[in-house]
Amino acid sequence: MSTYRTQGIIIRRSNFGESSLILNVYTKDYGKIEAVARSARKPKGKLKGHLELFLLSDFIFAYGKSIDRIANSFSLENYENVKNNLNISFGAYYISELTDRVTENGYKNERMYYLFKETMDFLNSLCVDDALKYYLAIIQYQINVMQLSGFFPEINKCVICKEDITLEENAFSFSYGGVAGKKCVCNDDSAIDIDNDAIKIMRLLQIDKRDANIYRNNIKNNIKIISKLKVKKKTIFQLIRLMNKFIENNIERKINSVVFLRVV
Ligand SMILES: [Zn+2]
Missing domain, CATH: 2.40.50.140 (Nucleic acid-binding proteins)
Structure with a gap:
């Protein structure tokens, strides 16, 4: 055998x-x-x-x-804490379904493995009242799983006119796949408003995927950042909804367990 x-x-x-x-x-x-x-x-x-x-x-x-x-x-x-805590387990269901949906059988991707494992380790370390850290862990997963899958939203330059994004009034265009200045999206029905704090968080949590050797350390650093970050709940929910829609648009499939996150 x-x-x-x-x-x-x-x-x-x-x-x-x-x-x-x-x-x-x-x-x-x-x-x-x-x-x-x-x-x-x-x-x-x-x-x-x-x-x-x-x-x-x-x-x-x-x-x-x-x-x-x-x-x-x-x-x-066995991720005892995740298993025994319903709310935390919802996050694990979501990242598991997401990973399942964006990957094909038999393609090695060690970065993806470590991203998943480190995020599970972090979820397992949380208490029930760590809601902010829990949601930030989901966001950093959404951002980086898409980065590893080759679908990352443009967040530095306006996705329409290609000028640098200034932290004034901005929108996110789903048809162009990125952040755009408010004046550039007048005719774009897919665009929604995005807070500047949400753009900053995306920039902060995006891991450079080029160096495989330090990728795992970069995830650990992200987890440290998450543990200290102070963000408004409104911004967090906006970002999770936005990233989930961006993901579903790109992979052309629904992520059913998003309802468990209670942000939609
Ligand atoms: Zn523009």
């Missing part, structure tokens, strides 16, 4: 047949893997209880003809 081993987090889990599961696992070394876990729902199945959503594990996959199989898994982190 030919196998391979890697760490990964379960981002999607669905029942398959009478007693099996189909899992999407975002892995460090192979990107997203869809695999079947046979008999995992049988009371005495070897993998029963080891394949919960959001579990970070060391997986052994066996190559299969049409789909690979989970041969074994060893839990490394």
Whole structure:
């Protein structure tokens, strides 16, 4: 039996047949893997209880003809706080669905793995009343997952006239995909107002993806920034809604769990 081993987090889990599961696992070394876990729902199945959503594990996959199989898994982190706290788990559902939607099976992207894992670690460290940090973590995820997927909104120059954005009155144009001066969007029905604070946050939390070696450190720095940032709730909600719409427009799919975030 030919196998391979890697760490990964379960981002999607669905029942398959009478007693099996189909899992999407975002892995460090192979990107997203869809695999079947046979008999995992049988009371005495070897993998029963080891394949919960959001579990970070060391997986052994066996190559299969049409789909690979989970041969074994060893839990490394079960994100207890995320699991036991409904509100925090909503954020984990959202970033998991987002990751699942923007990725294809079998494309390694270590930056994506670390972005997901570091964000999960941070969510797991939060208390129930850390709502501001929780929402900022979601925003930094939205921004950087899109950056890694090649869809980043223009935030430095007006997306229409290409002049530098001044922090006066600005709008966000969904048809052009970026920030524009208010006077440039008179005929653009897709444009909505955007606060200058929202533009500043986008600039602050966007990670330069070019250097793979320091990417993980940059995410950790982002998390430190988030822990100290003071932002109005209105700006945060505006940014999450805006980024979610930008994401849905670009990937042409709905992210269903956005309703869990209670910002729409
Ligand atoms: Zn302009």
